[in-house]
Amino acid sequence: xxxxxxxxxxxxxxxxxxxxxxxxxxxxxxxxxxxxxxxxxxxxxxxxxxxxxxxxxxxxxxxxxxxxxxxxxxxxxxxxxxxxxxxxxxxxxxxxxxxxxxxxxxxxxxxxx
Amino acid sequence: xxxxxxxxxxxxxxxxxxxxxxxxxxxxxxxxxxxxxxxxxxxxxxxxxxxxxxxxxxxxxxxxxxxxxxxxxxxxxxxxxxxxxxxxxxxxxxxxxxxxxxxxxxxxxxxxxx
Numbered sequence: 001x002x003x004x005x006x007x008x009x010x011x012x013x014x015x016x017x018x019x020x021x022x023x024x025x026x027x028x029x030x031x032x033x034x035x036x037x038x039x040x041x042x043x044x045x046x047x048x049x050x051x052x053x054x055x056x057x058x059x060x061x062x063x064x065x066x067x068x069x070x071x072x073x074x075x076x077x078x079x080x081x082x083x084x085x086x087x088x089x090x091x092x093x094x095x096x097x098x099x100x101x102x103x104x105x106x107x108x109x110x111x112x113x
Numbered sequence: 114x115x116x117x118x119x120x121x122x123x124x125x126x127x128x129x130x131x132x133x134x135x136x137x138x139x140x141x142x143x144x145x146x147x148x149x150x151x152x153x154x155x156x157x158x159x160x161x162x163x164x165x166x167x168x169x170x171x172x173x174x175x176x177x178x179x180x181x182x183x184x185x186x187x188x189x190x191x192x193x194x195x196x197x198x199x200x201x202x203x204x205x206x207x208x209x210x211x212x213x214x215x216x217x218x219x220x221x222x223x224x225x226x227x
Contacts, residue, residue, distance in 0.1 A: 042119075042220045102159070106156050
């Protein structure tokens with residue numbers, strides 16, 4: 001079974017631009033969560049989607065948004081990029097959200113200059 | 114709000130010694146507690162998990178204990194090996210309640226010295 005995939009793997013953007021990241025979950029997994037990982041801050045929860053609905057959102061500004069498609073693929077968008085948005089963005093999928101293992105993708109490394 | 118505290122942030126042990134990482138959670142309704150290992154440049158991977166109806170779980174050299182009254186859980190690694198060197202994250206979630214989010218600790222960087 002193919003694992004969670006994320007594209008692109010690396011991105012360099014300029015402050016003020018916007019970016020869209022993509023995540024394809026494991027086949028059959030309908031829950032997709034997004035995390036921001038920065039040194040010293042661990043894994044900060046961004047949001048979780050299930051059957052195209054956002055069910056939970058972390059403490060991030062409205063510049064961070066996402067969506068999920070009918071095939072469970074998910075995208076997250078960050079508008080008006082700031083230097084502090086530089087991070088590794090990880091998505092994870094699970095079969096039974098909250099009660100079972102999350103399988104992480106390789107992440108997208110975003111650098112904002 | 115919901116919070117998971119993890120200690121220590123860094124831990125160095127001699128090969129063959131044991132390592133213990135501790136986490137405390139704030140939401141008493143949490144019922145699922147996974148531990149993830151993240152090697153340098155790689156994605157986090159589950160190494161062991163425990164549910165709230167169990168006090169202890171063991172898998173070869175790793176074990177997790179849960180104290181629901183005190184709201185803390187710990188990871189124990191025995192006979193550490195150099196390949197155990199990584200960052201370890203604990204997490205807490207309350208599946209089935211409608212929140213469906215995992216709260217992660219800030220991580221522990223474990224170094225096993227050969």
